[in-house]
Amino acid sequence: MTQRCAIVGAGLTGLVAAYRLAQAGWQVEVFERWPAPGGLVAMFEVGGEPLECFYHHLFTTDTDYVELAEELGLGPTIEWLPSRMGMYCRGRLWDFGTPASLLRFRPLPWPAKVRFALTTLYLRHRDNLAEFERVTAADWIQRWAGTAVWETVWGPLLEQKFADRASAVSMAWLWRKVYLRGRSRSPSGMGERLGYMRGGFGRLVDALVGRLERLGVALHLASPVRRLAPAAGAIRLTVRRQEFDFPLVLFTGSPEELLQAAGPALPDNYRQLLAPLEGTAALCMVMELTRSLTPYYWLNIADSTFPFGGVIEHTNYISAQRYGGRVIVYLSKYLFPSAPAWAMRDGELWALYRPFLQRLNPAFDDSWVLARHVFRAAYAQPVVPPMYSRALPPFATPWPGLYHSCMAQIYPEDRGQNYAVRAGAAAAERLLAAHP
Ligand SMILES: Cc1cc2nc3c(=O)[nH]c(=O)nc-3n(C[C@H](O)[C@H](O)[C@H](O)COP(=O)(O)OP(=O)(O)OC[C@H]3O[C@@H](n4cnc5c(N)ncnc54)[C@H](O)[C@@H]3O)c2cc1C
DSSP states (O other): OOOEEEEEOOSHHHHHHHHHHHHTTOEEEEEOSSSSSOTTSOEEEETTEEEESSOOOBOTTOHHHHHHHHHTTOGGGEEEEEEOEEEEETTEEEEOSSHHHHHHOTTSOHHHHHHHHHHHHHHHHOOOHHHHHTSBHHHHHHHHTOHHHIIIIIHHHHHHHHGGGGGGSBHHHHHHHHHHHHHTBOTTOOOEEEEEETTOTHHHHHHHHHHHHHTTOEEEOSOOEEEEEEETTEEEEEETTEEEEESEEEEOSOHHHHHHHHGGGSOHHHHHHHTTOOEEEEEEEEEEESSOSOSOSEEEEOOTTSSOSEEEEGGGTSOGGGGTTOEEEEEEEEEOTTSHHHHOOHHHHHHHHHHHHHHHOTTOOGGGEEEEEEEEEEEEEEOOOTTGGGTOOOSBOSSTTEEEOOGGGOOSSOOOHHHHHHHHHHHHHHHHHHOO
16 A cells, blocks of 8 residues: 655655655655755855855765755766864954964964874864763863863854754754764864755755656745644544545654644643754845955854854955855854844844944945845754753654654754754654564
């Protein structure tokens, strides 16, 4: 008998799961809240060229993504290009991320530089989650690398991603990041090549959607699933005023979105498991400029007076010529939606950000700005506290037929396209095994 399955969410996790299930002969329908597929890999256009609303690149360790790209005929479109990283600290820009730049990085005194280098090397060579699970990154780094390293380097980096929960983040998360990043670098530790899909990562989303169409998968866009409920051997989805019953449903939104859709009918113990799982939102301003702002692709801001934490100058990585000569700069901030900046209008945000651009480059002038765009994603980065392995939301929910696969289950790796591809494929495999 052909299995019928609904997938809620047309991000990479949902699209990959739909693809694998449809390949296995299942009848699949995908329901997505937004008018376009891709989730966080949302795209818009600059100078006639597609661009990510939220900056994206690949690490060489992102093998699941690369394999899928190859399967879809997109392997040759991935370019591995050098990237330059910097840090804004104590009122100026510094090169960062290579041994030579560490030697010249004056904000860290010499003993702190040595401890930073030794602890980074140590983290790159340890492959033991249990060693890092019980402790926060703040405690581990301060104990082994010192307070100066925490306050100057790692603390600001974690604040960029986790806002005021930075000091509650597990060392397991930071360890895995450093460990995998080490594998993405050349053996000398000098420089790093990052991967970009020529024409933007939306191409892989489009390729998946094309395959789904050919396999007969129905993709319902602009279709938020407002309600999920058990209904006589099925799960009932309420989408606007319509109801759909499916024996199997895979939900790929956040734990909070699942709680909202399924409501109080879920058993209390399961609700108590999901309720504490937090995630930061992403607020991204993309500027199209006439001139370059900084010499870096990736600039971390280690200065808590700044209203944004990362400056990603995309065209220091991918040539501006592709975008009609426009320089593209993302100003990135992760925050909780309770933070005032989340609710600001685009103009208010610009008034807040603008003076800080002159601190990065004193020559910056309003006449450089050709256009600016603001993008928001309410669930962008799960917060990972110590012993997260015990808090991971389960794949199977208490309702027979309802399953959950989302970013909050990616651990100890940081969420990313690679892990969404892996999660989507793993979800399909588990569904196929459980419902042969
Ligand atoms: C600022 C930023 C920078 C990033 N940089 C990188 C990077 O450099 N490299 C990299 O690999 N990754 C990066 N990522 C992460 C990457 O985009 C994500 O890990 C990946 O796209 C997650 O895919 P997903 O399908 O799990 O989740 P999502 O993309 O969030 O998809 C979930 C989908 O479910 C839908 N949904 C939820 N609830 C409902 C409902 N009730 N009804 C209907 N639809 C629903 C949502 O609308 C969404 O489309 C970045 C993300 C952000 C925000």
